[in-house]
Amino acid sequence: xxxxxxxxxxxxxxxxxxxxxxxxxxxxxxxxxxxxxxxxxxxxxxxxxxxxxxxxxxxxxxxxxxxxxxxxxxxxxxxxxxxxxxxxxxxxxxxxxxxxxxxxxxxxxxxxxxxxxxxxxxxxxxxxxxxxxxxxxxxxxxxxxxxxxxxxxxxxxxxxxxxxxxxxxxxxxxxxxxxxxxxxxxxxxxxxxxxxxxxxxxxxxxxxxxxxxxxxxxxxxxxxxxxxxxxxxxxxxxxxxxxxxxxxxxxxxxxxxxxxxxxxxxxxxxxxxxxxxxxxxxxxxxxxxxxxxxxxxxxxxxxxxxxxxxxxxxxxxxxxxxxxxxxxxxxxxxxxxxxxxxxxxxxxxxxxxxxxxxxxxxxxxxxxxxxxxxxxxxxxxxxxxxxxxxxxxxxxxxxxxxxxxxxxxxxxxxxxxxxxxxxxxxxxxxxxxxxxxxxxxxxxxxxxxxxxxxxxxxxxxxxxxxxxxxxxxxxxxxxxxxxxxxxxxxxxxxxxxxxxxxxxxxxxxxxxxxxxxx
Amino acid sequence: xxxxxxxxxxxxxxxxxxxxxxxxxxxxxxxxxxxxxxxxxxxxxxxxxxxxxxxxxxxxxxxxxxxxxxxxxxxxxxxxxxxxxxxxxxxxxxxxxxxxxxxxxxxxxxxxxxxxxxxxxxxxxxxxxxxxxxxxxxxxxxxxxxxxxxxxxxxxxxxxxxxxxxxxxxxxxxxxxxxxxxxxxxxxxxxxxxxxxxxxxxxxxxxxxxxxxxxxxxxxxxxxxxxxxxxxxxxxxxxxxxxxxxxxxxxxxxxxxxxxxxxxxxxxxxxxxxxxxxxxxxxxxxxxxxxxxxxxxxxxxxxxxxxxxxxxx
Numbered sequence: 108x109x110x111x112x113x114x115x116x117x118x119x120x121x122x123x124x125x126x127x128x129x130x131x132x133x134x135x136x137x138x139x140x141x142x143x144x145x146x147x148x149x150x151x152x153x154x155x156x157x158x159x160x161x162x163x164x165x166x167x168x169x170x171x172x173x174x175x176x177x178x179x180x181x182x183x184x185x186x187x188x189x190x191x192x193x194x195x196x197x198x199x200x201x202x203x204x205x206x207x208x209x210x211x212x213x214x215x216x217x218x219x220x221x222x223x224x225x226x227x228x229x230x231x232x233x234x235x236x237x238x239x240x241x242x243x244x245x246x247x248x249x250x251x252x253x254x255x256x257x258x259x260x261x262x263x264x265x266x267x268x269x270x271x272x273x274x275x276x277x278x279x280x281x282x283x284x285x286x287x288x289x290x291x292x293x294x295x296x297x298x299x300x301x302x303x304x305x306x307x308x309x310x311x312x313x314x315x316x317x318x319x320x321x322x323x324x325x326x327x328x329x330x331x332x333x334x335x336x337x338x339x340x341x342x343x344x345x346x347x348x349x350x351x352x353x354x355x356x357x358x359x360x361x362x363x364x365x366x367x368x369x370x371x372x373x374x375x376x377x378x379x380x381x382x383x384x385x386x387x388x389x390x391x392x393x394x395x396x397x398x399x400x401x402x403x404x405x406x407x408x409x410x411x412x413x414x415x416x417x418x419x420x421x422x423x424x425x426x427x428x429x430x431x432x433x434x435x436x437x438x439x440x441x442x443x444x445x446x447x448x449x450x451x452x453x454x455x456x457x458x459x460x461x462x463x464x465x466x467x468x469x470x471x472x473x474x475x476x477x478x479x480x481x482x483x484x485x486x487x488x489x490x491x492x493x494x495x496x497x498x499x500x501x502x503x504x505x506x507x508x509x510x511x512x513x514x515x516x517x518x519x520x521x522x523x524x525x526x527x528x529x530x531x532x533x534x535x536x537x538x539x540x541x542x543x544x545x546x547x548x549x550x551x552x553x554x555x556x557x558x559x560x561x562x563x564x565x566x567x568x569x570x571x572x573x574x575x576x577x578x579x580x581x582x583x584x585x586x587x588x589x590x591x592x593x594x595x596x597x598x599x600x601x602x603x604x605x606x607x608x609x610x611x612x613x614x615x616x617x618x619x620x621x622x623x624x625x
Numbered sequence: 626x627x628x629x630x631x632x633x634x635x636x637x638x639x640x641x642x643x644x645x646x647x648x649x650x651x652x653x654x655x656x657x658x659x660x661x662x663x664x665x666x667x668x669x670x671x672x673x674x675x676x677x678x679x680x681x682x683x684x685x686x687x688x689x690x691x692x693x694x695x696x697x698x699x700x701x702x703x704x705x706x707x708x709x710x711x712x713x714x715x716x717x718x719x720x721x722x723x724x725x726x727x728x729x730x731x732x733x734x735x736x737x738x739x740x741x742x743x744x745x746x747x748x749x750x751x752x753x754x755x756x757x758x759x760x761x762x763x764x765x766x767x768x769x770x771x772x773x774x775x776x777x778x779x780x781x782x783x784x785x786x787x788x789x790x791x792x793x794x795x796x797x798x799x800x801x802x803x804x805x806x807x808x809x810x811x812x813x814x815x816x817x818x819x820x821x822x823x824x825x826x827x828x829x830x831x832x833x834x835x836x837x838x839x840x841x842x843x844x845x846x847x848x849x850x851x852x853x854x855x856x857x858x859x860x861x862x863x864x865x866x867x868x869x870x871x872x873x874x875x876x877x878x879x880x881x882x883x884x885x886x887x888x889x890x891x892x893x894x895x896x897x898x899x900x901x902x903x904x905x906x907x908x909x910x911x912x913x914x915x916x917x918x919x920x921x922x923x924x925x926x927x928x929x930x931x932x933x934x935x936x937x938x
Contacts, residue, residue, distance in 0.1 A: 153789075160900070162708035240672055241663065302709035316796070319708075319715065320896060321888030347789055347886040351773070355788035356886070359780040378781075 147603070147623045150339035153353045153362035157320045157346050163305035163313070164298065165288040166233075166242040170529070173284050174615040175344055178325045180307035181333075182287035183211060183230070184279050188620060190529075190611010192283040196225060196308075206274040213265045218330050219291030221306045227267040232295045234259040234269070244285040246537075253536040254278060276562045277532055310334040310619075311342060321346055338622045357598050364604060364621065367596040369430030375598040383597045383607040386432060386439045387614045389526050390486070392588035396520035397549035402475040405520040409467040411585020415453040416460035417497045423489045424591050434589040437581035438528050441612050443567070444574025449582050460497040472498025478515035479503045483523045486590065517546045525593070529613050531574060532562045539586065553580045626929075633925055637918045641911070645697070648910040649690050652903040658682055662901045663706040697911065703904035705897075712908040715893065720912065722791055723889035725801075726881060727874040729809040734816030735867045739856075741817065742824020742863075746832065747851065756821060763818035768877075772811035772884045779807060789886040808881045816870040823866040827859030834858060860931055868924040872917050 158175035161167040165176040185195035194200070197211040217225035237245040237256060248256045255272035262268050271278070281287065294306030305313055310333060311325035323344040327334050345362055347353040354371040356362040358378045367375055372382055392414070399406025420433035435453045438444045464470060479487045487503045494501045501521075506512035515522060522544070528534060535558040538544055557580055560573035581587040595614040597607040605622045609615075660676030677683060681692065696703065702712040745756035780788035786807045792800035831837065832855055840850050879891035890909055897905035 157896070160707060160896070162710070299709050302705075318718065318791075318888045319710065320892065321791070321886065345790065345886065349883055349886070352776075352789050352884060352886055355776055355781055356790070359784055359788040361787050361790050 148339065149341040149343060150364070150604075150621055151343040151345055151362045152621075153345045153347045153356050153365035155346075155348060155350070155353065155366050158344065159323060160320070161241075162302035163307075164242075164290065164294070164301040165285045165307075166236065166244040166290070168285055169243050170284040170286075170527070171615065173613075174618055175323070176285055176288060176307075177309065177618045178311040178342055179305045179309045179313065180288040180290065181217065181309050181331075182283055182285075183289065184282040184287050186283045186610045186613060186617060188608060188610055188617065190613055192280040195283070195287070196230075196289055197282070200279050202276065206271075206276040208268055208270050209275070209278055210262065210266060210268040213267065215265060216332075217308050219293075219306055219308045220312055220328070220330075221291040221293035223292035223306075225289065225308065226264045227261040228264075229292060229295070230267045230289060231259045231261055232292070233289050236295065236298075244288070247281070247533070247542075248286065253538075253541040254281070254533070280530055281533055310337045314341075336619050338619075342618065354598065357600065360600070362600075364597055364599045364607060367598045369428065369594055369596065372430060372596050372598070379601070381599045381601040381604070381606060383599070383609065383616075384594045385609045385612065385614055386441055386592045386594055387527055387529060387612050388593045388595065389434055389437065389439055389528060389587075390590050390593060391434075391437065391524060391526055392490070392590060393522045393524055393526075393544045394520065394586050394588070395516045395522050395544055396547055397545075397551075397584075397586065398547050400547050401518060402473070402520040404467070404469050404473045404475070407467040407469075408583075408585055409463045410469060410473075411588070412453075412583070413460040413463040413467070413497065413499075414494070414585060414588045415582065416456040416463065417499065418490055418493045418588070418590065419455045420590055421455070423486065427485055427489060428591055428593065431594055432592040434592045435582065436578055437587040437589050438531065438574060438578040439592050439612065442528055442531070442574060442578070443571040444531070444561075444576075444578040446575050446578060449579065453582060457493075457497050464498060469498075472500065474500040474502065475520050476502040476504050477521050477523070478506050478512060478519055479523070480506055480512060487523060490590070513543075516543050521588075523590075527614060529611070531577065532558060535561075535577070539581075551580070551584055551586065554584065554586065629929070630926070633922055637922050640918050641914055644914040645694065645907075645911050646690065648907045649693065650686075652907050653686065653689075655901055655903060657901055659706050659903065662903070693907075702908035702911070705902050705905050707900050707902045707905075712904050715905070716890065716908055716912050719888055719890050719893050721793070722887055723875060723878050723882070723891060724916075725794075725805055726808055726812065726878050726887065726889060727871055729805050730812035730816060730874050731867060731871040733809055733813035734820055734870055737813065737817035738820025738867075739824050739863065741821035743828055743851065743856065745821065745825045746828035753825070756825070760818035760821050763814050764822075766815070768811055768815060769880050769884055771814050772807070772881065775807050775811055776884075791885075791887040791889075804887075808885045808887060811884075812874055812878075812881055816874065820863065820866050820870065824859065824863050827862050828855060831855040831858040857931070861928060864927055864931065865924060868920055868927075871920055875916055875920075876913060 154175070158168065158172045163179065165172070165180050168176065181196050183195055183197040184192040184200075187193050196214050196217060198214050199212040201210050202208065211230070213225055213227060213230065215225075219225070223229065234245075234248070234256065236242060237249045239245070240249075246252055247254045254275050256269050257272050258270045260268045260270070289308070290301070291306035291308065294301045300306070308328075308331060310328055310331045312328045314324040314326045316324045325342045325344075327337070327340050345356065347356055347362075347365075350368040350371055353362070353365045354367055354375050357365040357367075357375060357380060367382070376382055394405060394411055396402060396405045397411075404410045415435070420435065424431055424433045432440060435450045436445050464472065477487060484503070484505065487501075491501045491503060506515070524544075526534065526538075535554070540555060540558065554577065557573055557577035561570060561577055564570035564573050582589065597616060599607050601624060603624055605624050607616055608620050610617050610620065658673065658677050659680050659682055660673035663676060681689060693703065700713055702716065704711055705715070741756050741760070745753045776788050779785045787804055788807070790804055792804045794801040837850060837855055840854055878889055879895055881887070882889045882891040883895070890913065893905065894909040896902070897909065
């Protein structure tokens with residue numbers, strides 16, 4: 108080093124400084140601020156998962172992907188802003204006297220991107236795919252499903268009838284989700300083509316600039332008569348899995364609307380962004396076994412009730428789910444069936460839990476195993492501690508495979524799931540009474556009756572009465588042991604987007620409801 | 626030289642083949658089958674068996690591998706079990722993203738690292754200690770943490786750069802550069818520190834060589850001594866370090882792609898593994914191997930060019 112003079116040392120330092128400055132300024136590229144660009148022709152939504160991970164077949168996904176596919180496909184019924192279902196591709200519907208046949212009258216002049224047109228034969232071709240087990244949207248209407256469709260018949264070119272295995276009053280609401288979306292002829296004939304090419308008649312079409320799994324770009328479909336109801340000429344669904352990155356994208360202007368997790372809401376608010384919130388998703392322990400087949404204690408309603416008293420929901424939420432709502436109701440806070448009575452009736456009371464266990468013959472407690480996952484592990488550990496305090500030993504076994512997780516409904520007495528109650532009747536028939544949470548085929552006359560009453564309810568008062576009865580019984584019977592209600596948060600740039608509105612209790616706003624700020 | 630290149634090319638091909646075999650065997654050792662993966666949990670065994678038979682899953686492993694290899698050399702890496710898309714097309718779209726990220730970060734870390742390393746070696750004393758301390762911290766800090774800090778400072782607080790996303794070069798060169806800025810800087814910090822340390826050590830050794838003293842004695846300009854003679858003498862380990870950086874960044878881009886929502890190979894492999902999409906996993910592994918082997922080959926050729934002793938041998 109002493110070989111070099113000060114000029115040499117200076118030159119190397121200058122070079123280092125110049126390179127450092129140069130590299131930073133080169134990367135900087137000026138002062139363009141993405142956050143201040145306002146482009147009312149484009150709506151960018153930051154979503155938490157790839158809605159089209161299975162390609163562009165809307166029948167391969169559940170109702171949670173309705174918003175994305177609403178852009179590409181029309182459905183037989185459509186959701187309105189108040190959450191009710193009204194005619195869409197079906198201009199009218201009617202049931203027969205015993206609610207076992209639903210006849211739909213179809214809209215005329217609907218053209219799909221593959222050039223095909225809507226008619227009864229196309230609707231039948233769509234619904235006749237229901238035996239395909241890969242089609243999640245059809246799982247309830249497939250053979251053996253809770254809302255099984257036994258046949259689909261073409262009555263005339265514009266009329267098609269759906270015959271059910273048993274009475275299905277109120278089924279039409281299911282047709283406002285992905286179940287009711289109609290795929291064009293090319294997609295039905297060659298389902299593999301849907302991997303890369305949608306075949307819909309919706310208000311948007313996929314643009315070539317789409318990058319699968321990262322950014323889906325939709326542009327207006329001029330052939331759709333209702334396209335004008337959608338405010339933005341281009342919609343971009345940007346997939347950002349990391350919650351903080353989604354919030355950052357919203358703050359820095361890469362997204363106009365973003366699905367936010369509760370912990371990032373305060374951060375977004377502090378940056379002056381708008382937040383719209385809705386509940387609706389109940390994180391609930393579900394009694395798989397109500398007859399004591401996998402654990403004798405679960406045959407007793409008193410034991411299942413003891414769980415309700417033993418769990419300290421408030422502590423759970425404070426510790427692990429700040430911002431969400433502790434739940435003693437099986438149905439969400441915004442549901443017509445919600446009742447404050449349950450909040451007090453089943454408030455945390457370990458002494459009462461012990462007393463119920465003793466009455467049921469389990470004064471010394473009992474032991475059972477629950478299968479958990481990475482997502483549910485911490486919640487289950489919190490519950491485990493509460494149950495141990497009243498003498499119940501809950502062993503948490505982490506699922507080593509998806510198969511094991513699915514098999515748990517038959518091999519273990521209790522599970523833990525996030526349930527959306529947007530369609531209580533559909534959930535009861537499809538999941539709770541006849542579906543995967545009741546493989547032991549337990550029965551409860553009060554639940555069956557309350558579900559039937561809710562399905563047949565003709566007005567709001569009747570619906571409220573039936574749902575309240577249903578909700579109360581779900582908790583009293585211990586079929587459901589609710590823990591907390593998570594909030595769905597939509598953050599939005601108030602300078603560009605009007606306040607985001609949810610469609611009734613649906614956690615995913617209608618794509619048509621996003622409007623530019625005036 | 627021709628013989629040397631031929632030998633290295635053959636070794637590179639053999640390496641790719643061995644990795645392809647290993648990837649093939651590992652993918653087949655994964656639980657489940659293509660039918661179970663593509664049809665989902667509710668599928669009947671009959672339906673699963675039908676798909677497996679159609680895809681040749683029941684054929685002997687050797688037959689399956691030869692079939693896959695035959696298609697692969699023609700550019701066909703199969704189709705995704707999840708959405709039926711061409712794996713080759715998907716990876717072709719993603720490769721430029723990861724390559725841009727890795728190349729940009731390598732370039733930046735190389736330039737910064739060499740500059741800092743030379744400065745530390747030449748200035749010595751306090752400057753050397755400061756550079757050493759900064760490099761020590763930069764190597765120790767996790768890339769995701771550095772990324773979070775940069776995003777907060779340069780995207781959330783000041784909106785200098787976009788916080789997330791990737792813009793293809795053909796769409797807008799300026800937006801492409803902006804979209805790469807934060808992830809590139811994030812990845813380059815640790816790499817620059819590593820290269821700075823490497824450069825400092827090599828330069829110190831170079832500056833003590835006799836030919837450098839001779840050059841000083843003959844009044845050769847200082848900048849020429851430093852940046853032509855000494856740096857060239859010290860360049861072998863630096864070049865090797867930069868190449869290793871590229872390989873590491875190429876393979877380790879998952880965190881940056883996740884943090885910045887970039888549609889690269891890292892994101893693809895994460896999704897493919899989580900969905901048990903065997904053809905996609907296999908495709909990514911093979912493509913990544915080809916890139917690494919190619920970089921190693923270039924490195925060997927560069928080393929031969931830079932070192933007269935190796936060139937003569």
